[in-house]
Amino acid sequence: MAIGACTFVIGLFTDRETTWAGYLVTNYYFFSIAMGGVFFYLLQSITQSGWSSAFKRVPEAMMSYIPVAALFFLLLYFGTHDLYRWSDPEAAAVDPLIRSRAVFMNVPFFYIRIALFFALWIIFIRILRKLSLREDSFDPADHEGIMALFAKSELYSKIFIFILAITFTLSAFDLVMSIDAHWYSTIFAFKNLVAAFLHGVSVMILIIFILHRRGYFPFLNKYHLHDFARYLFMLSILWGYFWFAQFMLIWFGNIPEETVYYYVRWQDGWKVMFFLEIGLNWAIPFMVLLPIKTSRNMMVITMVIAFLIIGQYIDLFVQIIPGTTGVLKFGLIHAGLFVGYAALFALVVATALGKAKIIAPNHPYLEESLKHKF
Amino acid sequence: MARTFKIGIFDDEEKFISSLKRLKEQKHSVYEVFTPYPVNEVLHLLKRRTRLPTAAYFFGLFGIVATLMFLYYTSVISWPVVYGGKPFNSFPSFIVVTIVVTILTVTILSLALFSGRSKLYPGRDNTIFDGRATDDMFIIVMDTEALDEQSAEEAGEIMRTEGAIEIINKEIETVYT
Secondary structure, X not given: OHHHHHHHHHHHHHOHHHHHHHHHXXXXXXXXXXXXXXXXXXXXXXXXXXXXXHHOHHHHHHHOOHHHHHHHHHHHHHHHHHHOHHHOHHHHHHOHHHHHOOOOOOHHHHHHHHHHHHHXXXXXXXXXXXHHHHHHOOOOOOHHHHHHHHHHHHHHHHHHHHHHHHHHHHHHHHHOHHHOOOOOOOOHHHHHHHHHHHHHHHHHHHHHHXXXXXXXXXXXXXXXXXXXXXXXXXXXHHHHHHHHHHHHHHXXXXXXXXXXXXXXXXXXXXXXXXXXXXXXXXHHHHHHOOOOOHHHOHHHHHHHHHHHHHHHHHHHHHHHHHHHOOOOOOOHHHHHHHHHHHHHHHHHHHHHHHHOOOOOOOOOOHHHHHOOOO | OOEEEEEEEEOOHHHHXXXXXXXXXXXXXXXXXXXXXXXXXXXXXOOOOOOHHHHHHHHHHHHHXXXXXXXXXXXXXXXXXXXXXXXXXXXXXXXXXXXXHHHHHHHHHHHHHHHHHOOOOOOOOOOOOOHHHHOOOEEEEEEOOOOOHHHHXXXXXXXHHHOOOEEEEEEEOOOOO
């Protein structure tokens, strides 16, 4: 964490633009991972899933990173001019497109929106977390009380997932897509949503594995592993689908204002990154997790997750860097920032995990999760 | 040649599974099982294995290769046409077609393989052990020739205690296998 803070400060003085771009990449990276945890949690409670109910404290702990991310996104205010070309009044003066968008894309409204979205998310996360913790204090025999609480958290999850779908879409447009002020893609936000879900789930599984190593989830069996692997498999296919849908339509449509986005990402060094992105995020999980044997092997899943963690970074790097600095270089600044954020994320998640019982003892479907089998 | 079968009819999956389990524990040979929907345990209990997923995987590979070759042949070798300045071999736009055709190939070939393997074809006669076999009932059929008198009694007893709604002995004239 100290490393991250130091690199950030040093970087600001030596190379402002690179630092802010790296800051946005890492910030968005961990924000999207926390969002993936939120998504997983919401989906599990809406579908009333039994198999995952013993692990629900892990996505809950990941949720608690969102307020921290909110703070860092508001800090982004000081780097607005280094990142977003539309915020520059001189650019707006010569560029009619930026001028015409100024009603929506102006600096105050941009931060009002970010603050509003984060406020909404934090409110709902608080409610869900509180409901989940209150469940622990119930008497296990009080089935009606527990079920009422369970139904309540399901209701809030249903409301939240709709709000999240809309607000996350808008925030992805704002934070990432507006870097390339002239380019737009309507599928972009969905791709980011799925990316957040995929990588959030992969980090969540990694946390569960680490905790299992430490002896916290002794009941983890091959059926749980298989379900986790299927989650990764399904989401990586979905991610590949969205990635390809965006790329193929632009490639085939061949409209200059759209292809310029991929033209930049098709030059010498970027082309490698471009193929690494699809390779790490789709091809490797798809090929490796296809047979039943590998998808029940903890080592193999961990390796796939390692690839996915790198893959998400490359994904965001390819999305953000060409529009800001345009230099393909993973320098010390990026590495330092990443280490700092990773430490902070680990600290926040570990603290949140420590605050409550690691297995929610009164969850109505806990029994099903402990003896999961299919 | 007429053969006699002992048929147990169940209206509940749990009862059906537990009686099948006990029958296998007692090493009684089960001739055939009918369920209204696929039940996973039946495969394990009757020690049957299916290699259909492996076959489907290779059908999929075949479908991908064949479709890509076909698209390459039509748009590059046989009849090259320039569409909006695209290269003849416009690979990204082939992928969507390839996915769809591969799914179709896998479906049709797997269906054909499955039907061939279980000897299902138009005009085939089938043994009807009980009218309810195609209904919402779970049915266990046991060949009495494979069982001696005592174990047939035992099997009937097991099914009765596990909650079969009906147990019948039925003589069937011709059995199609």
